[in-house]
Amino acid sequence: MIQFSINKTFFLQALTITKRAISSKNAIPILSSLKLEVSAEGITLTGSNGQISIEHAIHQDNENAGLLITSPGSILLEANFFINIVSSLPDVTLDFQEIEHHQVVLKSGKSEITLKGKDVDQYPRLQEMTAKNPLTFDTKLLKTLISETAFAASTQESRPILTGVHFVLTNQKEFKAVATDSHRMSQRQLTLDKAGDDFDVVLPSRSLRELSAVFTEDIESIEVFFSANQMLFRTDNISFYTRLLEGTYPDTDRLLIADFETELICRTTTLRSAMERAFLVSNASQNGTVKLEIRNQLVTAHVNSPEVGKVNEEIDTEGLTGGDLTISFNPTYLIEALKALKSETVKIRFISPVRPFTLTPGDDSENFIQLITPVRTN
Amino acid sequence: MIQFSINKTFFLQALTITKRAISSKNAIPILSSLKLEVSAEGITLTGSNGQISIEHAIHQDNENAGLLITSPGSILLEANFFINIVSSLPDVTLDFQEIEHHQVVLKSGKSEITLKGKDVDQYPRLQEMTAKNPLTFDTKLLKTLISETAFAASTQESRPILTGVHFVLTNQKEFKAVATDSHRMSQRQLTLDKAGDDFDVVLPSRSLRELSAVFTEDIESIEVFFSANQMLFRTDNISFYTRLLEGTYPDTDRLLIADFETELICRTTTLRSAMERAFLVSNASQNGTVKLEIRNQLVTAHVNSPEVGKVNEEIDTEGLTGGDLTISFNPTYLIEALKALKSETVKIRFISPVRPFTLTPGDDSENFIQLITPVRTN
Incomplete structure (x- = not known):
C-alpha cells in the first residue's frame, strides 16, 4: 500500500496541471478521479476527460519535490476534492499513506485527514501510443x-x-x-x-x-x-x-487569392479600439454589422442601429493604395483577428465588397494570414 | 439642450460609482437608466434601484474634472450601455452634446457616437429628505x-x-x-x-x-x-x-450572557485554517458539523463524513481555562466569524454544549462580540 512524503507546494502544482484534463461533469463518472501511481522511480498522476489525457511524472530524484517513497502502489482519488484538501494543509510537507479499503491518510502539521479512494482497476485503459520519430x-x-x-x-x-x-x-x-x-x-x-x-x-x-x-x-x-x-x-x-x-x-x-484592388495599412490598436466601439452599438441591433468606407484617401467606419444609436469613426492610416470601396462585416471577426496579430501594424487587402478580405502583419514578420468574409448589404 | 466637455477618466469614475445603485434587471424598467442633470454649478448623476439611490455631484470648479459647461439640461441614458461607450472612447476629453429627440452625441478624438436618450420626466421622483442634525x-x-x-x-x-x-x-x-x-x-x-x-x-x-x-x-x-x-x-x-x-x-x-464555564484563546488564523479543512469534508456530508473537543488541556476538532472521509485537527492554544467540553457546530459560521475579526487572537467562551458560545478579540481591542449557536448531536 502506498506510502510517501512530498513537498506540498510542488505536489499541488503537479496536481493542478493534471486536473486540467479532468472534468467533474463527465459522462463516465470515474473520469472525475485522478489516478495516482507510485513506483520506485517516482509518482505518476493521470487525468483524462476521454478527449484529453495528461500524465504528470514526479521523478524520485527531482530535488524540488522533496519526494521520499516508502512503499509503491496505485489508487484513484476524487480529483477536485483531493486537490482542495491538499491545498488546505498547514505544513510544507505532506505524508501520504494508504490504509485498508482504499482509504488514504494525509498528515501535515497537526492535521490528519482520511479520504476514501477507489480501486485503480475501475479506471479505463487510456489509449497508448508507440512514440517514435517525434x-x-x-x-x-x-x-x-x-x-x-x-x-x-x-x-x-x-x-x-x-x-x-x-x-x-x-x-x-x-x-x-x-x-x-x-x-x-x-x-x-x-x-x-x-x-x-x-x-x-x-x-x-x-x-x-x-x-x-x-x-x-x-x-x-x-x-x-x-x-x-x-x-x-x-x-x-x-x-x-x-x-x-x-x-x-x-x-x-483555394480561398487565398493573391489579387487585390485596395490595400490599407493601419495601427493594430487604433483599428481594434474603433471596432470595439462599433461593436458596442452594432451588437445592440439585429443586423450587427459595421460598414467600412474607403473614399478620397479617407477611411471611416459606420454603424447605424436605429434602436440604439450611431457610430462614426475616422481611422488614421499608415498606408492606403487602390480604389475606393465600401464593405460591411461583423466587427467581432475583425476584433478577434486583430487580437491575434502581434505586429504593430496590420495590412488589409480587399478585392471587392462581396469577396473575403485578408489581414497580414504590417511588417510581414510572420507567414500569418487571416481572412474575413463580408456581409452583403443591400 | 445639454452641452459640456469633461475629462473622460474622471467622468467614468463618477459614472461607475453611480452605477452601483442601478440594476439592469429592475421591476421598474426606467430604473436601468442613469439621470444626468447639468446646471451652472456642475453635473449631478443619479442612479437608483428603488432601495438604494446614489447622487454623484461633479462640481464646476473641481480641477480634476476638466469640466466646461456650455449649456444646461437633463436627460436619461441607458446606464450600462452609456458607461461602456464612455469607457471605450479614444481621447482624454469627451464632448457631450444633446441634439433633437433626446439624442446625445459623444465626440472624442476621431470618434463620434450618437445615442438615444429619454425624457427626464419618465424618471420616478426619488424620496427626498430634510437633512438636519447629522x-x-x-x-x-x-x-x-x-x-x-x-x-x-x-x-x-x-x-x-x-x-x-x-x-x-x-x-x-x-x-x-x-x-x-x-x-x-x-x-x-x-x-x-x-x-x-x-x-x-x-x-x-x-x-x-x-x-x-x-x-x-x-x-x-x-x-x-x-x-x-x-x-x-x-x-x-x-x-x-x-x-x-x-x-x-x-x-x-438577552442572548448575551456574561457567565461561562470554559475559555479558550487561540490564534485566529490557526483556528480558521483548521476550520476550513474541516469544512471541506463536513460540507460533503448531510450533517455538516464539526465537533470541537476540549479535554486534558488539549483542543481537537473532528469531522466524520462516512461517505467521504474524516478530519482530525489538533489546535494550538494561547490560553485555556475551565472544564472539559465537547460541542458541535457548523464550521461555516466559525470561519465567517473569524474572518470578521481583525485581532491576531480570538477568545472563545463556552457555557455548555447546548448553549451559544461567544467570540471576542483576544486582545479586547474592540467592543465586538459574536455568538454562534451549536448543533445538538445525539
Missing part, C-alpha cells in the same frame, strides 16, 4: 501558432470537423496550421528546423487551448508524436494526449 | 463596523427584518450595530465623539455592502441623516440613500 517544437512558437489559429475554429457542432485546427506537414519541413468557421479563417505557416514525416491531422481547438495552458514558456521545447487517431505532446514530466477529429478538412488554400 | 462617522470606522456585522444578517426572506442590520443610538453617544440570522449573531458597539439624537433603525445588509463599496477610505468622514423610512450617507460629492426595513428588530441583548 517532431520538436519550440514551446513559445507552438503556443503562438495556437493563439493565432484556434480562436478561428467553429464552436458549432453542426460541422464537427470545423471545430478543429488543421495541422499539415508537407515536404518534411513545411508546417501549416489553419482554422476556419466558414466566416473567417486564420492560417499560420512556418518552416521547421528539423525534417519529420509528413502528416495531415485535425486537432480539436479545445485540446489546443488546454495544451497552451498546460505547457508554460519556461519549458523550452515539446516533442510531438502522431498516430492515426491521436497526438502526443511530451516533455520530461508531462505527456499530453489528445484525440484527433475524424473526417477530411476542407481545402482552404 | 451624525458624523469616520469612514474607516463605518466600513469596519459594516464588515463586522453585515455578513451575519440573514439571506432568507422568511423573516425580512433579519436581513437587516440593527443600528441603535442610545444616550446620544452609545452606538450599536447588530445582525443575526438566528444561528449566529454579531454585535459591534462604540462611543461616538459627538452627541446626536437617539435612533433605532434596521438597514438592509445589502445596502450596507454597497455603501462600503461606494465610499472609499480616502474619504475621511461621512455625515449620516435619519428619517422615519430612510437614511442618507453624505460626503461632498456623494449622497447615498437607502430605505429602512420596517418592523421591530428582536431583542438580541
Whole structure:
C-alpha cells in the first residue's frame, strides 16, 4: 500500500496541471478521479476527460519535490476534492499513506485527514501510443501558432470537423496550421528546423487551448508524436494526449487569392479600439454589422442601429493604395483577428465588397494570414 | 439642450460609482437608466434601484474634472450601455452634446457616437429628505463596523427584518450595530465623539455592502441623516440613500450572557485554517458539523463524513481555562466569524454544549462580540 512524503507546494502544482484534463461533469463518472501511481522511480498522476489525457511524472530524484517513497502502489482519488484538501494543509510537507479499503491518510502539521479512494482497476485503459520519430517544437512558437489559429475554429457542432485546427506537414519541413468557421479563417505557416514525416491531422481547438495552458514558456521545447487517431505532446514530466477529429478538412488554400484592388495599412490598436466601439452599438441591433468606407484617401467606419444609436469613426492610416470601396462585416471577426496579430501594424487587402478580405502583419514578420468574409448589404 | 466637455477618466469614475445603485434587471424598467442633470454649478448623476439611490455631484470648479459647461439640461441614458461607450472612447476629453429627440452625441478624438436618450420626466421622483442634525462617522470606522456585522444578517426572506442590520443610538453617544440570522449573531458597539439624537433603525445588509463599496477610505468622514423610512450617507460629492426595513428588530441583548464555564484563546488564523479543512469534508456530508473537543488541556476538532472521509485537527492554544467540553457546530459560521475579526487572537467562551458560545478579540481591542449557536448531536 502506498506510502510517501512530498513537498506540498510542488505536489499541488503537479496536481493542478493534471486536473486540467479532468472534468467533474463527465459522462463516465470515474473520469472525475485522478489516478495516482507510485513506483520506485517516482509518482505518476493521470487525468483524462476521454478527449484529453495528461500524465504528470514526479521523478524520485527531482530535488524540488522533496519526494521520499516508502512503499509503491496505485489508487484513484476524487480529483477536485483531493486537490482542495491538499491545498488546505498547514505544513510544507505532506505524508501520504494508504490504509485498508482504499482509504488514504494525509498528515501535515497537526492535521490528519482520511479520504476514501477507489480501486485503480475501475479506471479505463487510456489509449497508448508507440512514440517514435517525434517532431520538436519550440514551446513559445507552438503556443503562438495556437493563439493565432484556434480562436478561428467553429464552436458549432453542426460541422464537427470545423471545430478543429488543421495541422499539415508537407515536404518534411513545411508546417501549416489553419482554422476556419466558414466566416473567417486564420492560417499560420512556418518552416521547421528539423525534417519529420509528413502528416495531415485535425486537432480539436479545445485540446489546443488546454495544451497552451498546460505547457508554460519556461519549458523550452515539446516533442510531438502522431498516430492515426491521436497526438502526443511530451516533455520530461508531462505527456499530453489528445484525440484527433475524424473526417477530411476542407481545402482552404483555394480561398487565398493573391489579387487585390485596395490595400490599407493601419495601427493594430487604433483599428481594434474603433471596432470595439462599433461593436458596442452594432451588437445592440439585429443586423450587427459595421460598414467600412474607403473614399478620397479617407477611411471611416459606420454603424447605424436605429434602436440604439450611431457610430462614426475616422481611422488614421499608415498606408492606403487602390480604389475606393465600401464593405460591411461583423466587427467581432475583425476584433478577434486583430487580437491575434502581434505586429504593430496590420495590412488589409480587399478585392471587392462581396469577396473575403485578408489581414497580414504590417511588417510581414510572420507567414500569418487571416481572412474575413463580408456581409452583403443591400 | 445639454452641452459640456469633461475629462473622460474622471467622468467614468463618477459614472461607475453611480452605477452601483442601478440594476439592469429592475421591476421598474426606467430604473436601468442613469439621470444626468447639468446646471451652472456642475453635473449631478443619479442612479437608483428603488432601495438604494446614489447622487454623484461633479462640481464646476473641481480641477480634476476638466469640466466646461456650455449649456444646461437633463436627460436619461441607458446606464450600462452609456458607461461602456464612455469607457471605450479614444481621447482624454469627451464632448457631450444633446441634439433633437433626446439624442446625445459623444465626440472624442476621431470618434463620434450618437445615442438615444429619454425624457427626464419618465424618471420616478426619488424620496427626498430634510437633512438636519447629522451624525458624523469616520469612514474607516463605518466600513469596519459594516464588515463586522453585515455578513451575519440573514439571506432568507422568511423573516425580512433579519436581513437587516440593527443600528441603535442610545444616550446620544452609545452606538450599536447588530445582525443575526438566528444561528449566529454579531454585535459591534462604540462611543461616538459627538452627541446626536437617539435612533433605532434596521438597514438592509445589502445596502450596507454597497455603501462600503461606494465610499472609499480616502474619504475621511461621512455625515449620516435619519428619517422615519430612510437614511442618507453624505460626503461632498456623494449622497447615498437607502430605505429602512420596517418592523421591530428582536431583542438580541438577552442572548448575551456574561457567565461561562470554559475559555479558550487561540490564534485566529490557526483556528480558521483548521476550520476550513474541516469544512471541506463536513460540507460533503448531510450533517455538516464539526465537533470541537476540549479535554486534558488539549483542543481537537473532528469531522466524520462516512461517505467521504474524516478530519482530525489538533489546535494550538494561547490560553485555556475551565472544564472539559465537547460541542458541535457548523464550521461555516466559525470561519465567517473569524474572518470578521481583525485581532491576531480570538477568545472563545463556552457555557455548555447546548448553549451559544461567544467570540471576542483576544486582545479586547474592540467592543465586538459574536455568538454562534451549536448543533445538538445525539
